[in-house]
Amino acid sequence: MVTIYDIAAKANVSAMTVSRVINNTGRISEKTRAKVKRVMEELNYVPNQMARSLVLQRTNLLFLLITDITNPFYTTLARGAEDAAKKHGFRLLFGNSDENLDKENEYLDTILKTRVDGVLIAPTGDASLPHLETLRRHAVPFVLLDREVPGMESDIVLGDGKEGARQLVKHLTEMGHRRIALINGSLTASTARQRLEGFREAMKLNDLAYSDDYVLETSFGPRSDLSEIEAWLDRMTPAPTAIIAGNNVLAVEVMRTLHGRGLRVPDDLSIVCFDELASYAEIDPFLTVISQQAYQFGYLGMQMLIERIQEGEAAGPWKKIVLPSELLVRRSVKNVG
Amino acid sequence: MVTIYDIAAKANVSAMTVSRVINNTGRISEKTRAKVKRVMEELNYVPNQMARSLVLQRTNLLFLLITDITNPFYTTLARGAEDAAKKHGFRLLFGNSDENLDKENEYLDTILKTRVDGVLIAPTGDASLPHLETLRRHAVPFVLLDREVPGMESDIVLGDGKEGARQLVKHLTEMGHRRIALINGSLTASTARQRLEGFREAMKLNDLAYSDDYVLETSFGPRSDLSEIEAWLDRMTPAPTAIIAGNNVLAVEVMRTLHGRGLRVPDDLSIVCFDELASYAEIDPFLTVISQQAYQFGYLGMQMLIERIQEGEAAGPWKKIVLPSELLVRRSVKNVG
């Protein structure tokens, strides 16, 4: 491997002079600069980032940890994060925790060992607190995405789940629905709590009966076994006329289950959910959804992170960005008025 | 930041002893080992991977470069690659070239500077040759994914595009179609060439007329402007009864265009394509496709890469894995027989 010393020797200068040429620092005569540059090209020299990182005490690396790489909400978010990182000259490592605390922990280890300059993280849930505390203790700047973690203050990008739930309930009532069910992710995730809370409030506001039987708490991630959902559907009597799904994955799981029973959406049952399905895979979008600005989650989160890194101590108080979401009415709700 | 020397000082041993404890090398008395471990915990010590990388001349980092992070084929592939990397204790950097040679080049720079141990790359096309030559020149092991690049021998994972095209044509003819069109990616990508070749051969084999007018060469990536596809549809007279799309993105773009014209699939026009759409977003899969084993592309490719890295010179001749694909007949083809 060609080093700065090889260049120095061949160009008859010191290593420091080569370093100065590379980084455009200090004073170098045009003649020397040209000579060094020529030798660098001749030898195909590429600076060793590891060596620089070691002495500069910064790696120029950031880490993006998401919970489900097959979920278009997160890949779109990732795209936003990547664009923002690239714009500022940072490189991006990434990992996928699969909504799994142990996996999250393994990635945490990688993050610390690698001495990344900062972390963009969608935590699996409240139980991520110790992980975040570890990051804080090691002075690794981080920005939370999508989910709050009680007990940990930090920069954060959130959606307004409560408002989203309200809008969904409002839309459903306007379409004449009165028996509305909710399938939700684990309440250890703040998003699930928010959406439940918004749901309950909106039900009350619209004088609709709220019953725990009509709410299922499960996981936001994909599953192989639909029996939990089957049992829930059976349990609800009388059957709801509409279901709100806590995210896109859950909407799909419910629709799968219904499909298996020969039930059709929206003819037999209406469905709405949070988050879009695949970004472009849907030719003729069918589901009525609360659409979140996934790209902005990543882009703005990354921007906050980089700001925090570059300003260091001077970055001021924690910032919280709440991104508005939008109701997109499509064809998965039947008018039963 | 806590270093090995801080541990050494507090435990009254040399840095080397600490290093031995960390790496489980050499001989250490149980007493010393325990003492060192205790101090490490007390001080929350985490080894500095950069420093290790520098002296060991390996980073334990791999790089995955894909061409479209919003395409489920590639995210599924990424998932496979991530799983395989993790299994072998490697960390994964990733990038997204967007089918863009310049972006690919920028990532190449990152790859070289970072001294990653290996690269898994889906090249944008034949023009990636100089990039691959640069990797080769710098002795960076790499495995190609999905696309061949003429002039560059290497380990590679491919699908059988020719056979896939044959199967699609066969299926369409069995359904009575005789005027079949093909919308394809750029022929600078080997996949596009293969699929075209298979298409022409199959047309001939089935005694169907082949005309260049019925083939559109465009880009595999998503686009904002559908006019190129509009023009192509207008150009074909008589209109085809079926269209083969060179990948999932193109199928969606065509369906969007048709949707805009009020044409319905499959009633007015049949469509088939290569690759699945979103992995779980489709509740009730509609498109008849040639499904490729996206996860295996990533998983096996990563495995080959790691093998190549670990065996070094002794890894033997280049390996080529051709993954079979499967025709999944669904509802996007009308029987016009």
Added chain:
DNA sequence: AATGTTTATGTTACCGATAACTCTAAATTA
């Protein structure tokens, strides 16, 4: 008892870069 082995640990040099300081010759100033 003298010597050879083994075990446990320490010393030194180095990986490839940069910061901070030093040095020299030429240019500028008094």
Added chain:
DNA sequence: TAATTTAGAGTTATCGGTAACATAAACATT
């Protein structure tokens, strides 16, 4: 002309680890 400044380099130490070699004490061997 002598003193001072400055442009354009070079020297040395350091980042946080590890390999290779060195060493001291304990134990075994003849």
